Amino acid sequence: MARAGRLASTRGLALTGAALLAGSVLAAQGGRPAEGIYTCVDDAGRKITSDRPIPECIAKEQRLLNRDGSLRRVVPPTPTADERAEIEARERRAAEARAAQADAVRRDRNLMARYPNEEAHRRAREAALDTVRVAIRASEQRLAMLAAERKPLTEEAEFYPARPLPPKLRQSLDANDAATEAQRTAMANQEAELVRVNRLYDAELERLRRLWAGARPGTLGPMPAEPASAAAR
Template structure:
């Protein structure tokens, strides 16, 4: 019977100690009060701990009744705080760029699971340009024929081209302009083919770093440029 009473007393003492410790912790937290300040943007901020946005200025520590208990001096100067914010902003930008790069890599792998698919899309893109060039070249043949006919008519006015009828001179000018436009368009299509190949070359170099060896090995087909 004595043993049971001693055990009970010990348990009660332990519980009392735990309750006392909890009350002390709660009282300690309440004793710290609330921090309040106005940040550099004019916002009034309150928190149960020192406020990061106000480390460059004074913070008021309020009691639970709202009375100012003490004033916490600045932890950083305005310049120091600006430097910290700039550093944090730069770090966030680096993380954002890295996350965006990861997103693009995932999208690239989904679109091109292996080199066969990538080569096929390159070939299709180049084939579309070749079709346009073929149509332009066909048009150029017709323009050269028209030009030949105009020059034949102009042979009667070689001594003095100014005496040629207005409609004939206008036809000759239009022919010159169309030939210039034709050449410029063909040059643009040649440049577009270069851009397409450059884009696919850059993608391929990136994909070869991302593909597993088996995916890269399934490609390798030659692409006509």
């Protein structure tokens, strides 16, 4: 009888200790049950078990077990600062690629909505070219006007074949020369703009023809440059 009493007392103490341990764990976790059981093998080859992530194995893989010992998931090692930087850079590149792809899809769809057929695109091209042609005609008219203004100045300068020109005449000729040179430069730029506009509309039309034929928006790669029609809007 005395032995049975001692066994009962020992079991009671064991149960009380387990209860106290469980209570301390719950208290440490704010009264919430532990997520599971973490287990790993440290650098010394010791198997460590805990109810929370194990600091000794922060650079190692940890296994999170359910209460019945079954595997819930594998917790990967905590990355180093360099590894975190690389992960963030990789995620940033992936996000930028997704954004670029979404932008390409949007541009192609907008392009097809703007130009449902080739005639609509042709009219837009002509409108863009007409703007440049008007500027070229204005430059031509300005050059003709400057040439007309220069004629009497040149005739007057002929009276001074071997003498310095009067300051006022010299100033007028120099101003005419500068204005003429500036207008010729502007006209050369306008003619280059005609070439640029045509080239960009050609690239845009080639893309549109492929889209009209059934190519999926966003699958044709980037445009060689900003479409002239988009730049004009």
